[in-house]
Amino acid sequence: MTHIAPTAVASSLDALAVQIQQLAKNPSQQAAAQTAALADRFSDLARMLRAVDYRRGVWLGQAAETVRSRSTCRPFVPYSAEELVGLAVILQTAAGFARKAVQQHRPSTGRWGGGDAA
Numbered sequence: 001m002t003h004i005a006p007t008a009v010a011s012s013l014d015a016l017a018v019q020i021q022q023l024a025k026n027p028s029q030q031a032a033a034q035t036a037a038l039a040d041r042f043s044d045l046a047r048m049l050r051a052v053d054y055r056r057g058v059w060l061g062q063a064a065e066t067v068r069s070r071s072t073c074r075p076f077v078p079y080s081a082e083e084l085v086g087l088a089v090i091l092q093t094a095a096g097f098a099r100k101a102v103q104q105h106r107p108s109t110g111r112w113g114g115g116d117a118a
Contacts, residue, residue: 006052006102013045013095017088024084032076038087039068049094056097063090 020038023030042064050057067087070077079087 004048004051006098009045009048009052010095010098010102012048013091013098016041016045017091017095020084020088020091024081024088027079027081027084030078032071035067035071035076035079039064039071042067045091045094049098052098053101056094056101060090060094063087 043061046057046061046064048057049060070079
């Protein structure tokens with residue numbers, strides 16, 4: 001399994017949250033393809049977070065599934081500004097979980113053993 005740095009996951013989650021907040025300022029600019037790309041990005045970030053914190057990654061994956069189902073509905077129903085802000089909050093919360101994982105899983109200082117060298 002590839003190691004993913006929790007700080008990189010947190011940065012990616014924050015970046016997508018900022019993009020969604022910008023879209024929330026002008027929600028009429030949404031397109032169906034944009035919502036599908038958002039669903040893909042949400043799913044990718046959920047997989048990345050799952051590698052850092054499994055339980056929180058599963059939680060974000062569930063949120064990603066709701067975004068995916070929304071992106072495939074026909075006719076296309078754009079997100080309202082409130083819904084976009086809600087998605088941004090979910091991503092910011094997930095970024096906080098990733099940052100917390102950094103604090104909880106400090107790498108070892110490189111000490112091996114600890115007794116007398118014989």
